[in-house]
Amino acid sequence: MTSPPKFAIVTIGSGSYLGSTVHDVTLANSLRRRGYEVVVYWMFEETPELVDEGVEQRMLCHGTRYQFSRPSEIMDRIIGRIAFRLPRKLRRAVAQGVPGFVENLMRNLVRSLYYYEQTDVALAKRLARFIEQDGVTHVKMSFGSIGSLALEARKHTRKTFDYLVTFQGDEEFASLADACGVIDVYRRRVDEAVRNARWPAIVLSRSYASRLVDELGLDGSRLEILYCGIELPKDDAAPPDFSILTETFPRLRRDLPIIAFVGRQESEKGIDLLLYATKMLLARGVRFQLVVCGATAKGLAYRTTIREMVTHLGLDLHHSGAVSAATRDALFAHCRCAVCPSINGEPFGLVVAEAMSFGAPAVVPDYGGVAEVVDGGDIEGGLVFRCWDSGDLARQLERLLTDDALHAELAGNARRVAARFSTSRMVDGFLDHVGLPHRALPQARPIDASSRKSIVESQ
CATH class of the missing domain: 3.40.50.2000 (Glycogen Phosphorylase B;)
Structure with a gap:
């Protein structure tokens, strides 16, 4: 037998x-x-x-x-x-x-x-x-x-x-x-x-x-x-309360849009590109809040570098290490967009799919499998920027931050695109x-x- x-x-x-x-x-x-x-x-x-x-x-x-x-x-x-x-x-x-x-x-x-x-x-x-x-x-x-x-x-x-x-x-x-x-x-x-x-x-x-x-x-x-x-949020589930976020990031405000990075804080993830892009946005008078959080595996040196760059660039960063699943979900539910600035040709984009499942449009590079995650064929769950180009990243972020109609369209698509995964x-x-x-x-x-x-x- x-x-x-x-x-x-x-x-x-x-x-x-x-x-x-x-x-x-x-x-x-x-x-x-x-x-x-x-x-x-x-x-x-x-x-x-x-x-x-x-x-x-x-x-x-x-x-x-x-x-x-x-x-x-x-x-x-x-x-x-x-x-x-x-x-x-x-x-x-x-x-x-x-x-x-x-x-x-x-x-x-x-x-x-x-x-x-x-x-x-x-x-x-x-x-x-x-x-x-x-x-x-x-x-x-x-x-x-x-x-x-x-x-x-x-x-x-x-x-x-x-x-x-x-x-x-x-x-x-x-x-x-x-x-x-x-x-x-x-x-x-x-x-x-x-x-x-x-x-x-x-x-x-x-x-x-x-x-x-x-x-x-x-x-x-x-x-x-x-x-x-990924485990998709239940259709009838109430969105996580904003107060969950302020437990980890006490200075976050409800009235300013949030740009969120969730992932490993390592050099290949391109967080420095994101910092350069957000500096450009500030110079143009665009208002937002930046959150960077996630674990690290290769030592704390890159996290130290992030803090040093933030100081030199004059940014106001809401920064943390690994966060709970509840905090991550609340961040996706309340952010204006989630960003994956990776320079490494990601095989996939698990965090991107998770963010879109909460209705957050994603901004991803045109290099690697992560671009496939936002591509729903006849609809898109986010925007794509030219890989390694912080200027183009800034342009795509600005579109999402300032164009309410575009944001509403992509946010409406995001859950449908994420459902494929x-x-x-x-x-x-x-x-x-x-x-x-x-x-x-x-x-x-x-x-x-x-x-x-x-x-x-x-x-």
Whole structure:
């Protein structure tokens, strides 16, 4: 008798990859709600509060594994376990407070996968053991760049499983591979992982698929576009109250329009372009309030740079680190527009879709998959500016701030455009992609929430 399908999702739960983690965990939770069995295998760090009851979780490896140029079992299994007894907030503060800490870990991960003749065999064996113990049949690797782990794991288990890979920010891996001098090996092994998977790789946008073909030489016929999914606000839900915002940003006013940036505060996100653009608006006499908030992963240096630039430019910035989901939603509900000034060719634009779902028009660059998010075909949910051009960004912001008719039109379109990216549509597409019904068949054994596994350390 054929075993019922069970999914494992391997995800890097920290650093610059929080967006991919949200995407992966949203998929895991949704599959579980459809009746499928699911386990999340964490790498580096876990974010268990995102995971629904009934979804199993295991720690595949700690970030300490890649503290040195070669992967270390001692640093992973012993030091990592000790470190994980510290509060997660403290662990992340240490990682962000040490310049280059996260980049060093990622560089060493890339080196372990591509510098040596074989990939990280010990970790691949552990993945194989987890798959065998958990009865996994379908493995989704969070990135194409770690697909070689699944390919290697196949060699070390008698358990038959299929895997697929997702491309959602792999340019950072490619950049690190280039810096390590292994870009040719990287391209070859990523291509092998894609070609040996049962299903075409999932890519988050048409633009990103073209980039993968052009820059990595991947076969376009082995790539399938599947947009991210977001939880849409309920149609009958009352908008969040403005007072939620003033708890975090006490100087915000109701009578001035708000320009909002929500996202990681890193150099590739182009916040400096936004600051230049808002300075131009002020010089033209346009009145508004600017809010910048979000986590950081690569250290606090860029946030310090933002504050210094604000001082030099004479801006009045409402600035914060990571904010709660309630604050984020209230900001989207009350802002005049949300801005994504990224200079990095985003694979998608999760925050943009979330903002539009609350009726906030978005202003995005014409580079990367994020431009596809505001494009509803016959309607638009926002405006597009020329990438890297702060002057054009200022012009598009000014249009939204001063043209009430244009703003009303785009705000009215935004929710309809965002509806294309519902979680339900994403999960339907994923299950169609792997040839499974939209709901688990009756023979699939449901997971009793009372027997849910906690994070299980590597054995």
